[in-house]
Amino acid sequence: MEKFEKFSGVVAAIDRPNIDTDAIIPKQYLKSIKRSGFGINLFDDWRYLDPGEPGQDHSERRLNPDFVLNRDPCKHAQILLARENFACGSSREHAVWALMDFGIKVVIAPSFADIFYNNSFKNGLLPIALDSGLVDQLFNEFEANEGYLLGIDLEKQVVVDANGIEMEFDLDEFRKYCLLNGFDDIGLTMQYAETIKAFERKYYQNMPWLN
Amino acid sequence: MKMAKTLYDKIWEMHEVRRDDDGTGLLYIDRHLVHEVTSPQAFEGLEIAQRSLWRKRSILAVPDHNVPTTGLEHGITDPVARLQVDTLNQNCDKYELTEFKMGDVRQGIVHVIGPEQGATLPGMTVVCGDSHTSTHGAFAALAFGIGTSEVEHVMATQCLIQKKSRNMRVTVDGAVADGITAKDIVLHIIGVIGTAGGTGCTIEFTGEAITNLSMEGRMTVCNMTIEAGARAGLIACDQTTLDYIRGRPFSPQDETWDQAVACWSDLHSDPGALFDREVVIDASDIAPQVTWGTSPEMVCSVRQNIPDPAREQDPIKAGGMQTALDYMGLEANMPFDQVIVDKIFIGSCTNSRIEDLRAAAAVIKGRKIADSIKLAMVVPGSGLIKQQAEDEGLDRIFIEAGFEWREPGCSMCLGMNADQLKPGERCASTSNRNFEGRQGQGGRTHLVSPAMAAAAAVEGHFVDVREI
Numbered sequence A: 001m002e003k004f005e006k007f008s009g010v011v012a013a014i015d016r017p018n019i020d021t022d023a024i025i026p027k028q029y030l031k032s033i034k035r036s037g038f039g040i041n042l043f044d045d046w047r048y049l050d051p052g053e054p055g056q057d058h059s060e061r062r063l064n065p066d067f068v069l070n071r072d073p074c075k076h077a078q079i080l081l082a083r084e085n086f087a088c089g090s091s092r093e094h095a096v097w098a099l100m101d102f103g104i105k106v107v108i109a110p111s112f113a114d115i116f117y118n119n120s121f122k123n124g125l126l127p128i129a130l131d132s133g134l135v136d137q138l139f140n141e142f143e144a145n146e147g148y149l150l151g152i153d154l155e156k157q158v159v160v161d162a163n164g165i166e167m168e169f170d171l172d173e174f175r176k177y178c179l180l181n182g183f184d185d186i187g188l189t190m191q192y193a194e195t196i197k198a199f200e201r202k203y204y205q206n207m208p209w210l211n
Numbered sequence B: 001m002k003m004a005k006t007l008y009d010k011i012w013e014m015h016e017v018r019r020d021d022d023g024t025g026l027l028y029i030d031r032h033l034v035h036e037v038t039s040p041q042a043f044e045g046l047e048i049a050q051r052s053l054w055r056k057r058s059i060l061a062v063p064d065h066n067v068p069t070t071g072l073e074h075g076i077t078d079p080v081a082r083l084q085v086d087t088l089n090q091n092c093d094k095y096e097l098t099e100f101k102m103g104d105v106r107q108g109i110v111h112v113i114g115p116e117q118g119a120t121l122p123g124m125t126v127v128c129g130d131s132h133t134s135t136h137g138a139f140a141a142l143a144f145g146i147g148t149s150e151v152e153h154v155m156a157t158q159c160l161i162q163k164k165s166r167n168m169r170v171t172v173d174g175a176v177a178d179g180i181t182a183k184d185i186v187l188h189i190i191g192v193i194g195t196a197g198g199t200g201c202t203i204e205f206t207g208e209a210i211t212n213l214s215m216e217g218r219m220t221v222c223n224m225t226i227e228a229g230a231r232a233g234l235i236a237c238d239q240t241t242l243d244y245i246r247g248r249p250f251s252p253q254d255e256t257w258d259q260a261v262a263c264w265s266d267l268h269s270d271p272g273a274l275f276d277r278e279v280v281i282d283a284s285d286i287a288p289q290v291t292w293g294t295s296p297e298m299v300c301s302v303r304q305n306i307p308d309p310a311r312e313q314d315p316i317k318a319g320g321m322q323t324a325l326d327y328m329g330l331e332a333n334m335p336f337d338q339v340i341v342d343k344i345f346i347g348s349c350t351n352s353r354i355e356d357l358r359a360a361a362a363v364i365k366g367r368k369i370a371d372s373i374k375l376a377m378v379v380p381g382s383g384l385i386k387q388q389a390e391d392e393g394l395d396r397i398f399i400e401a402g403f404e405w406r407e408p409g410c411s412m413c414l415g416m417n418a419d420q421l422k423p424g425e426r427c428a429s430t431s432n433r434n435f436e437g438r439q440g441q442g443g444r445t446h447l448v449s450p451a452m453a454a455a456a457a458v459e460g461h462f463v464d465v466r467e468i
């Protein structure tokens, strides 16, 4: 995993609560056995006017001109702004892969669905939960300013707007540490291999029917 | 005095390998269910990092999402889907994992076959790269969906890095009225607490209406816990649980059975255990439910009219309601018996077990589907359920009424195979998600119980099943 560095990026906003992972990456694209290449189908049903299938040349399809990610400069967005319960529904990690493949590094919303939230960190995507009042403000700013930019400083745990105003966000220490260092969870857990083995010996002694 | 613990606390403690000062724990995983959609990238990851599988026999694999439900003799004709199923087969063969391949009578939806085989046991931790893993919580097992990176993590280490969630309890007090099913109970709960109502929590379901349910019904309730925002749902272990598990292929046998039962007797929340959040629901309030929007919380009794956004105070919510009504092609205040249905889908890990099929068949028996219905299909949850239903003659009842009797799989629950809605088509579905496009682009899904889906098939529109 790459280290998460401080950056400033273009914001795209989608003003809907409960955006589900089916909307983020529709089912037909889950047939892939790869981790990459999902960006072109991010929000596929909203992004294109005609239906899409895996394997087709998506650059030939008709883009929905009203959809935010089709407009300049939002088509280069690195930060996605959304409403509560973002990415509810299916556990598909493809939703995270699609967002990242498109170029999104941060999603800001009042709340996230648990599985998506968890999946994000495993791939270096940062989900930032901000108070819904603050999110309202960001939506207003986004509407009022074309090419709206925000800065993200993970080390300091702040979102910074154009006026230098800092909005703090909460983050679990362990997750922050992994993101900043680009650590892979499996490698970290493997350090405890002996502890796991010791646990197992006792465990299966007490519950032999599970062995 | 011993501290009173919740069921969740107990299962967590049994499985905690270690814990960091900040509360991040390493949780041991007993059962890992695997299917074709969320596993290929995990197997690939292991290979790239040259890691081996920690405990192969914890894995039970099955293809379900992509499998066709007709014409199995032709195999999978969609080459992309076929590659995914082939990849699962190859991975399972290579690592010598237990897999029920297509054509095996034990094949079916991953959340149906786990319990059916006795592979889901009380007190276990059960994971799968699928959000409806919550289903297995019906057995007092801590069961939740994980992403593909975590699938790889469990394969490599038999553990997950987790922080404890909060404890929430939903009590459904009293008994439900006749004709009210587990699906109505859980849809009603979601309507009350909302799709984010359980976020960050494990929900334990208790109360007379819950303990009265069969294991099939309990699985339906826990299945949709994820639609209430909670990754895991739990129901305490009792005699109903034991009766279901006993004698299944993966269940403990002989003297280990008695040992296991003794251990499982503690799998309930202690009296006085504290929950971070409590919701109490009166069972007598529950009527047959139908969803009207594009989120499972957009649900009401079939006896009510379609809700009116104009009566919603919160402008964001009202906007969301209107967007949903527009997508669904519905007018505010319309009665449900004017909502004409095109397709009927009885299946999915929510409602494809034998009891579900019996409930639908009881409504259909001796009747025909309405002329306006373009397609009505029954997709049993596993090959074994299909066989049992056929032994009971249920397939004849469905076929004579005009239903198609299909092969097991996820099917039109998410339409990864050919079973899909066309744009604008309206479906009475026993599945769990009514999201935009879930059953096919532009498709309109109404979530209902099997009996309600059967009633809609007969009448051609929604109707209170108790009145036909």
Ligand code: SF4
Pocket: B064, B065, B109, B110, B111, B130, B132, B348, B349, B350, B409, B410, B413, B414, B431, B432
């Ligand atoms: S039946 Fe539907 S919800 Fe259940 S596992 Fe299959 S696709 Fe997921």
